Amino acid sequence: MTDAMSAPDPSTLGVAVELVHLPVKATTDQLREVYVEVSGPCGYENFIRQGTGARLETTGNEERGASRVTIGRDRMVFQEEGATTSSEILGKRIEEVVGSLRKRVNLPVIVARTRTHRTLIQVPGGGEASSWLSQHTFALDGGNFEELGRPAKFSGFRLQLPPQVQGEALHLIRIEVWLKNPRVLYIEDAATWRHPLPTDQLQQLAAELRSAEEITAVRIPRWLASLES
CATH class of the missing domain: 3.30.530 (Alpha-D-Glucose-1,6-Bisphosphate; Chain A, domain 4)
Structure with a gap:
Protein backbone atom coordinates (compact mmCIF):
# COMPACT_ATOMS: atom_id res chain seq x y z
CA MET A 1 0.00 0.00 0.00
CA VAL A 15 -15.88 25.67 1.30
CA ALA A 16 -19.57 26.42 1.86
CA VAL A 17 -21.61 25.80 5.00
CA GLU A 18 -25.40 25.98 4.91
CA LEU A 19 -27.24 26.31 8.23
CA VAL A 20 -30.98 25.59 8.04
CA HIS A 21 -33.20 26.98 10.81
CA LEU A 22 -36.82 27.79 11.52
CA PRO A 23 -38.07 30.85 9.59
CA VAL A 24 -37.24 34.22 11.15
CA LYS A 25 -38.01 37.78 10.16
CA ALA A 26 -35.17 40.27 10.45
CA THR A 27 -35.53 43.92 9.50
CA THR A 28 -33.00 45.77 7.38
CA ASP A 29 -31.88 47.70 10.45
CA GLN A 30 -31.33 44.48 12.41
CA LEU A 31 -29.31 42.94 9.58
CA ARG A 32 -27.24 46.09 9.25
CA GLU A 33 -26.58 45.98 13.00
CA VAL A 34 -25.30 42.42 12.57
CA TYR A 35 -22.98 43.62 9.80
CA VAL A 36 -21.60 46.45 11.93
CA GLU A 37 -21.03 44.12 14.88
CA VAL A 38 -19.29 41.31 12.98
CA SER A 39 -17.45 43.25 10.26
CA GLY A 40 -14.40 43.69 12.50
CA PRO A 41 -13.82 40.10 13.68
CA CYS A 42 -15.04 38.55 10.41
CA GLY A 43 -13.46 41.01 7.99
CA TYR A 44 -16.64 41.71 6.01
CA GLU A 45 -16.45 44.92 3.97
CA ASN A 46 -19.81 45.15 2.19
CA PHE A 47 -23.48 44.95 3.19
CA ILE A 48 -25.94 44.12 0.39
CA ARG A 49 -29.67 43.88 0.99
CA GLN A 50 -31.21 40.84 -0.75
CA GLY A 51 -34.95 40.14 -0.73
CA THR A 52 -35.90 39.33 2.85
CA GLY A 53 -32.26 38.99 3.91
CA ALA A 54 -28.79 40.32 3.23
CA ARG A 55 -25.30 39.37 2.10
CA LEU A 56 -22.16 40.34 4.00
CA GLU A 57 -18.96 39.92 2.04
CA THR A 58 -15.34 40.72 1.47
CA THR A 59 -13.71 40.55 -1.94
CA GLY A 60 -10.71 38.35 -2.61
CA ASN A 61 -7.16 39.39 -3.45
CA GLU A 62 -3.80 37.72 -4.11
CA GLU A 63 -3.36 36.80 -0.45
CA ARG A 64 -6.86 35.63 0.44
CA GLY A 65 -10.01 34.39 -1.22
CA ALA A 66 -13.43 36.00 -1.13
CA SER A 67 -15.65 35.45 1.91
CA ARG A 68 -19.39 35.96 2.21
CA VAL A 69 -22.45 35.00 4.19
CA THR A 70 -25.99 35.17 2.86
CA ILE A 71 -28.64 35.54 5.56
CA GLY A 72 -32.09 34.41 4.47
CA ARG A 73 -35.46 33.74 6.02
CA ASP A 74 -34.76 30.11 6.92
CA ARG A 75 -31.04 29.62 6.32
CA MET A 76 -27.59 31.12 6.34
CA VAL A 77 -24.98 30.19 3.75
CA PHE A 78 -21.30 30.86 4.48
CA GLN A 79 -18.90 30.69 1.53
CA GLU A 80 -15.11 30.80 1.61
CA GLU A 81 -12.97 30.72 -1.53
CA GLY A 82 -9.31 29.87 -1.96
CA ALA A 83 -6.60 27.71 -0.46
CA THR A 84 -6.36 29.78 2.74
CA THR A 85 -9.76 28.55 3.92
CA SER A 86 -9.65 26.73 7.26
CA SER A 87 -12.25 25.24 9.59
CA GLU A 88 -11.03 27.50 12.40
CA ILE A 89 -11.56 30.71 10.43
CA LEU A 90 -14.90 29.56 9.04
CA GLY A 91 -16.08 28.35 12.43
CA LYS A 92 -15.19 31.71 13.98
CA ARG A 93 -17.18 33.61 11.36
CA ILE A 94 -20.18 31.34 11.83
CA GLU A 95 -20.04 31.79 15.59
CA GLU A 96 -19.84 35.58 15.29
CA VAL A 97 -22.70 35.93 12.77
CA VAL A 98 -25.06 33.46 14.44
CA GLY A 99 -24.32 34.94 17.86
CA SER A 100 -25.05 38.47 16.63
CA LEU A 101 -28.24 37.49 14.79
CA ARG A 102 -29.71 35.56 17.72
CA LYS A 103 -29.48 38.73 19.84
CA ARG A 104 -32.04 40.30 17.50
CA VAL A 105 -34.35 37.47 16.38
CA ASN A 106 -35.63 34.22 17.85
CA LEU A 107 -33.05 31.71 16.64
CA PRO A 108 -32.83 28.91 19.20
CA VAL A 109 -31.68 25.99 17.04
CA ILE A 110 -30.03 24.99 13.78
CA VAL A 111 -32.21 22.26 12.29
CA ALA A 112 -29.67 20.86 9.80
CA ARG A 113 -26.32 21.85 8.32
CA THR A 114 -24.27 20.92 5.28
Missing part, protein backbone atom coordinates in the same frame (compact mmCIF):
# COMPACT_ATOMS: atom_id res chain seq x y z
CA THR A 2 1.20 3.51 -0.80
CA ASP A 3 2.50 5.29 2.27
CA ALA A 4 0.21 8.06 3.53
CA MET A 5 3.06 10.55 3.31
CA SER A 6 3.11 10.14 -0.50
CA ALA A 7 -0.54 11.07 -0.88
CA PRO A 8 -0.94 14.12 -3.15
CA ASP A 9 -1.62 17.39 -1.36
CA PRO A 10 -5.13 18.69 -2.18
CA SER A 11 -5.71 22.32 -3.11
CA THR A 12 -8.92 23.85 -1.80
CA LEU A 13 -11.15 25.70 -4.24
CA GLY A 14 -13.73 26.67 -1.66
CA ARG A 115 -20.59 21.56 4.63
CA THR A 116 -19.48 21.34 0.99
CA HIS A 117 -15.74 21.24 0.39
CA ARG A 118 -14.33 21.49 -3.17
CA THR A 119 -10.72 20.52 -3.81
CA LEU A 120 -8.32 19.61 -6.61
CA ILE A 121 -5.72 16.87 -6.39
CA GLN A 122 -3.01 15.69 -8.77
CA VAL A 123 -3.51 12.17 -10.09
CA PRO A 124 -1.50 9.83 -7.82
CA GLY A 125 1.56 8.69 -9.73
CA GLY A 126 0.88 11.14 -12.57
CA GLY A 127 -0.86 10.45 -15.86
CA GLU A 128 -4.34 11.25 -17.12
CA ALA A 129 -7.18 11.15 -14.62
CA SER A 130 -9.57 9.20 -16.86
CA SER A 131 -7.08 6.38 -17.45
CA TRP A 132 -6.11 6.35 -13.80
CA LEU A 133 -9.74 5.98 -12.72
CA SER A 134 -10.36 3.05 -15.08
CA GLN A 135 -7.18 1.22 -14.06
CA HIS A 136 -7.05 1.83 -10.33
CA THR A 137 -10.65 2.43 -9.27
CA PHE A 138 -12.64 0.16 -11.57
CA ALA A 139 -9.88 -2.18 -12.85
CA LEU A 140 -11.26 -2.05 -16.40
CA ASP A 141 -9.61 -1.68 -19.81
CA GLY A 142 -10.77 -1.05 -23.37
CA GLY A 143 -11.87 -4.65 -23.88
CA ASN A 144 -14.57 -4.29 -21.25
CA PHE A 145 -16.44 -1.81 -23.46
CA GLU A 146 -16.52 -3.76 -26.74
CA GLU A 147 -20.29 -4.31 -26.50
CA LEU A 148 -20.80 -0.54 -26.58
CA GLY A 149 -19.29 -0.36 -30.05
CA ARG A 150 -17.06 2.61 -29.30
CA PRO A 151 -14.31 3.68 -26.89
CA ALA A 152 -15.34 4.80 -23.41
CA LYS A 153 -13.68 6.90 -20.75
CA PHE A 154 -14.37 7.23 -17.06
CA SER A 155 -15.27 10.76 -16.03
CA GLY A 156 -15.65 10.01 -12.33
CA PHE A 157 -17.65 8.27 -9.64
CA ARG A 158 -19.55 8.91 -6.43
CA LEU A 159 -19.21 7.58 -2.91
CA GLN A 160 -21.54 7.63 0.07
CA LEU A 161 -20.17 7.42 3.59
CA PRO A 162 -23.14 6.88 5.91
CA PRO A 163 -22.83 7.81 9.60
CA GLN A 164 -21.79 4.94 11.85
CA VAL A 165 -22.58 6.52 15.21
CA GLN A 166 -25.01 9.18 16.35
CA GLY A 167 -23.79 12.66 15.52
CA GLU A 168 -21.65 11.72 12.53
CA ALA A 169 -22.27 13.29 9.14
CA LEU A 170 -23.48 11.65 5.96
CA HIS A 171 -20.79 12.28 3.32
CA LEU A 172 -21.72 12.38 -0.37
CA ILE A 173 -18.49 12.48 -2.37
CA ARG A 174 -17.88 13.16 -6.06
CA ILE A 175 -14.50 12.36 -7.60
CA GLU A 176 -14.23 13.42 -11.23
CA VAL A 177 -11.80 14.37 -13.97
CA TRP A 178 -11.32 18.13 -13.83
CA LEU A 179 -12.30 19.53 -17.21
CA LYS A 180 -9.67 22.28 -17.11
CA ASN A 181 -6.80 19.82 -16.63
CA PRO A 182 -7.08 16.09 -17.53
CA ARG A 183 -4.28 15.26 -15.08
CA VAL A 184 -6.18 16.58 -12.08
CA LEU A 185 -9.06 15.12 -10.06
CA TYR A 186 -11.89 17.30 -8.78
CA ILE A 187 -13.26 16.26 -5.39
CA GLU A 188 -16.47 17.53 -3.85
CA ASP A 189 -17.51 16.35 -0.40
CA ALA A 190 -20.95 17.32 0.94
CA ALA A 191 -21.20 16.44 4.63
CA THR A 192 -24.67 16.75 6.17
CA TRP A 193 -25.76 16.61 9.82
CA ARG A 194 -29.51 16.30 10.40
CA HIS A 195 -29.74 16.37 14.19
CA PRO A 196 -30.70 19.74 15.75
CA LEU A 197 -27.97 21.94 17.18
CA PRO A 198 -28.82 24.65 19.74
CA THR A 199 -27.32 27.98 18.73
CA ASP A 200 -25.75 28.38 22.17
CA GLN A 201 -23.66 25.23 21.55
CA LEU A 202 -21.79 26.25 18.40
CA GLN A 203 -18.54 24.80 19.74
CA GLN A 204 -20.00 21.46 18.62
CA LEU A 205 -20.29 22.84 15.08
CA ALA A 206 -16.60 23.72 15.09
CA ALA A 207 -15.76 20.11 15.98
CA GLU A 208 -18.04 18.86 13.20
CA LEU A 209 -16.31 21.08 10.64
CA ARG A 210 -12.89 19.77 11.69
CA SER A 211 -14.00 16.14 11.41
CA ALA A 212 -15.43 16.76 7.94
CA GLU A 213 -12.27 18.55 6.84
CA GLU A 214 -10.20 15.51 7.82
CA ILE A 215 -12.27 13.33 5.45
CA THR A 216 -11.75 15.70 2.51
CA ALA A 217 -8.20 16.89 3.09
CA VAL A 218 -6.59 13.79 4.62
CA ARG A 219 -8.51 10.56 4.28
CA ILE A 220 -9.67 10.84 0.65
CA PRO A 221 -6.19 11.74 -0.72
CA ARG A 222 -4.68 8.95 1.40
CA TRP A 223 -7.24 6.46 0.06
CA LEU A 224 -6.65 7.51 -3.56
CA ALA A 225 -2.90 7.15 -3.10
CA SER A 226 -3.40 3.65 -1.69
CA LEU A 227 -5.08 2.57 -4.95
CA GLU A 228 -1.71 2.90 -6.72
CA SER A 229 -0.56 -0.33 -5.08
